[in-house]
Each structure stands twice: as structure tokens, then as C-alpha cells.
Amino acid sequence: MSPTAAGHTDPRFIQSLLQSDHAFARVDDAPDPEFYATERMVAHLDATALETVEDVVGSLVTEEGPVILDLMASWDSHLPASLGASKVVGLGLNGPELEANSALTERVLKDVNADPTLPFEEETFDVVLNVVSVEYLTRPVHVFREVGRVLKPGGLFLVVFSNRWFPSKVVRVWEDASEEERIGLVEAYLREAGGFEIGELFVSMGLPRPADDRFHHLGFPSDPVFAVFAEKSGGPPDRPPRVLPRDRARIPMDREKVEARRKIVGETLACPHCGQKLSKWKVPDDPCIDWPNEFLYLCFNDACPFVVRGWRFLWEQGFPGASYRYLYNPETGASTTVPIRSLRDLKAGVVPEDT
């Protein structure tokens, strides 16, 4: 296994969150089957984030013809067609949603908050998936322990989450935690349950939302995807490591390359990160910022890798919800960055091409 993802947050702080009064209370503490009796054939994430989830599942599930449990399942199990699962059991609370899920070969209706035991034999599954649902568990450690029981040694437990949920059903500790602390919570559940080896963390942030998404006009980037995975201890020692999709390649700095790049940008006025033509941009009339010229050049490609990586990079530095765009100053030939909080930011200053 790869090194543990622990260390994102101080475990003592996570423990204090877990021990807080009513950590697992919800606004709606009525039995879950009541809330989930209503059919919700909705996408819980935007299309880009859903593609990422499928990618993560496809990368981590390496077993041939795996036997899979989709724990807290609905109408979509996010399994790539290439997975070739031999059996997929969906356990959830809404019958019609499970019926609509064509990946499932078996369907089980069960409330794991009322009774966290999983109705399966020991060592039944190669893989247990839990997608955008861990935040509803009121007894997560019991459920995780059960996952460990029904997984085969070396089997994969993949927990994927984002930053959206049903507000009345989310547990308080999840809502109170920051995005980073939520990773720490899932790791704490795994450690507390015992018998797992925690793998590397996956985070995808800042990809542009699809143009036809209902929140596109607000300038929000795509929903973030956080994935924590673990293997049940005791797997075969020669098992190849599970490899996450790479989205965080960093390009090392090299002075000569930077100079060459600066020259090319001056000649082409194209973004060095994505190749898209830079836009002429009129600086805002803001007395608090001393802009060097009246016009600068910016990359406004929302899918530019520089912008996409920026959300994650700044999140890692403790500035969630921000990224930056590439900026070129034609007077000095200098490149720098401008911070943004939304993909819409700064666009008002774009000067139309023929002006």
C-alpha cells in the first residue's frame, strides 16, 4: 500500500470534533426510510465531477470480474463499463432508485443507521464503494467495521465525497468540519474501525463546470471530488499497488525554460499553460490596486491547467475556494497571476478583439 494519507489535519482536533455533543445528530432525526421514501433520480454531482468519480473507481478497482458492494446506493453506481464486475450488490433505502440502477445484479433495502450490520457473509466482496453518502452515517465506525468484515483480505473500500448533501440528513460533525477535516474524519472512522490500511488521498478541484450545468452561470467550478481509500489488511503481499488517476503533476521551475517561455508568450500572446490566445484586459478602476498599465493580457480559459491546479494548490495552502489566472504584462514581458474566487471574476474587463 502507498503511504497513509493521514496528517491532513491534527488527529487530536478530529477526535475533539467527534467527541463534541451531538456530533452525529441531524436536523431530521426521524427514521431514514421516511426521508428516502421519496424517489430522487437526480445527479448528486455535476457531470464533470461524475466523470472524475468514474475515473477514480476505474483506476482503483484492479480485480478481474470483481464482486462489488455499492453501499448506500441509488440509481447510478459510477462503475466504468470496462470494469466487468461479476456481481454488484446495491444496498440503499429507495426501491425504485435501486431498480433503475442497471449496474446492480442484486438489490438490498436496509437502513444502516438503524442497524449497521451488513447482511452478507464474511469476506464476500472484492470492493465496497460508498459514494457521496458517508456524511449521512450516524454510526460510521460500526458500518466501517462491517465493511471490513464483508471485504476479502486486500479488498478495496473506497469512500468518495464532495461538498453537497441533503441538509436535513447530514450529521452535525460533517457540516461543522472544513473540507480538509472531512478527509480527517473519514480517516478517523477507518482507524477507529481497525483492520484497514489507508491509501493515498485523491482530490480533484477547480475543473470548469459543463456549459449546460444549471450552476454554470454562477461561475462555480465543478464540484470537488475527495476520495479516501483503504485496503482490508491481510491481502496478498505481491498484490500490485492501486494507483490513483494523476491530476496533480507539478512542473519544476527551470530558469532557462522560464526565459524561453517568456519570449514565446511575447511573440504569440498565447497562454504558456494551455496554448489558448490571451485576452486583452482593461484593468479595473480600483483605487486599492496599483495596476502597472491600463491593459494587460490574461488567460480566460476556464479549463486551463494553471487555473484548474490553482484551486487545489490554494486549498492546500489554507485558502479554499480560490484560484488564479495567468497574467502577462506586454510592457515588461513579466508573467504573474491574478487571484479569483469564481470563474466569472475579471471577465468584465475583457476587451473585445476588434477594439
Ligand SMILES: C[S@@+](CC[C@H](N)C(=O)[O-])C[C@H]1O[C@@H](n2cnc3c(N)ncnc32)[C@H](O)[C@@H]1O
Ligand atoms: C446522496 S445519495 C447517493 C447515492 C449514490 N451512492 C450515488 O452516488 O449517487 C445518498 C444515498 O444514501 C442512501 N442512504 C441514506 N441513508 C441511508 C441509510 N441509513 N441506510 C442505507 N442507505 C442510506 C440513500 O438511499 C441515498 O440513495
